[in-house]
Amino acid sequence: MPRPRRTQISIEDTPYYHCCSRVVRRAYLCGYDSHSGRNYDHRRAWVESRLLKIAGIFAIDIAAFAIMSNHMHVILRIDIDTANNWSDREVVELWHQLFKGDELTHKFTKGELIEESEIAILKHKIATYRSRLCDISWFMRCLNEPIARRANQEDQCSGRFWEGRFKSQALLDDAALLACMAYVDLNPIRAKLASTLEGSDHTSIQQRIHCAAKGTQPKPLLPFIENEQNNLAKGISFPLKEYLQLVDSTGRLIYEGKRGAIDKNSASLLTKLNIPHDNWLNLTSNFGKIFHGPVGTLEELTCYCEHLEKKRRHFINCCQYLEAG
Template identity: 30%
Template sequence: MGRIARFVRDDRPTIYHVMSRTALDGFPLQDVEKDRLMAIVARLCKFYFVDLLGFCLMGNHFHLVVRMHTEEAATDAEIVKRFKKQFGEDAVILPHQVQDYRRRLVNLGAFMKDIKQGFTRYFNKRRNRKGFFWGDRFKSLIVQEGASLVNLLAYVDLNPVRAGLVQKPEDYRWSGLGYLVQRGN
């Protein structure tokens, strides 16, 4: 039996709560790994047409709250600019590739694939291992703006408090609130 297709809106900017768990026992995401995962997410948020609204990186899973933009937001000039920033100023994107990148750079599945593959390559190289790192496919839910979004962001930021890692969510540097408070943004 095939996979059930994800419900994805591509007709307007859409907010998603995205979650993914590791397949490894224990808590393989230690401080160094969380820093690297955050760097990968931040870099890809600049490449893709996505806004990172909230996040929390835990020892064995992560949550992202993202707004995926539509193809209309991805002008040819902006795609070329992001392509060169991602792959280097000397990188060449051919005219027929622009439309392919337009579809890819607004696609939640492609965004998550790049995050998870990029981190798995890093982790496996660092640990001199092979194989998968992440468990099942990522999970995603569409979120309405307003109270639903505010409640979700609170839920995500309170994850380390519920896990007993910190007393206050702003003390956890791998969450949206903690990141903003500790960076002074």
């Protein structure tokens, strides 16, 4: 039985969560449907555009994404500090970019006089909006619902476009985060939709590679930062170059169907993460099959389960893939 989303989110343990949405019946409603002969590939651009737009509104960062023919993956980072630092006016103005609001909230943003009897109501609304703007469920709702309505309008039909619930899993440490990012970034390679990362359309890795060639990083995505940089900087604390090299060499092995270890030049990141080399290809090829719940070492997993009052024994066997020795 599905668990309430609030029992899967523990900011105390991690801000990172891997989310996945599938279209109904696993049909190719965002790609080429051989059954009907129709091509819906243009809808992948809809999803990417909407995803990057709402990331600029929510206090939620995108670490990685891949939009496929019948599903999408996105790795999100909840930024509680940013949400808490917004002024009340900023919160309401951001909310109005997503929803119409009401007469009271529009009076507030226009600087009009708020009656004393309305102040408590307004404060409650602002607190609710602030909470929702750093909530993964509201993020996915604001991503999925407009796409569903637009697709149904194009198809001249009604009903569900996405499956009822998106899947989410906590990524409890750096090894879990980067392994999942590589798994997401390599989706088109595994599906044989692309032969190179540069040719993997509608993915975060394509954006990172294009920007890296210019010496920059894509603004819509959570950046990679060096460990020695300012500890207050927000980002993924590993060198971008090492990550791109590792994912590129992994992708070549997967696409060509080769067996073997990652070369030494690309394996330095695995050493830092303490991920056994023999496990890496299995992780990046079968992450979704191996892990059906939170991902991390036994120590991290134990803390997460204690905070959410879960029984960790359901997930223990998966820890071996992220632990050496």
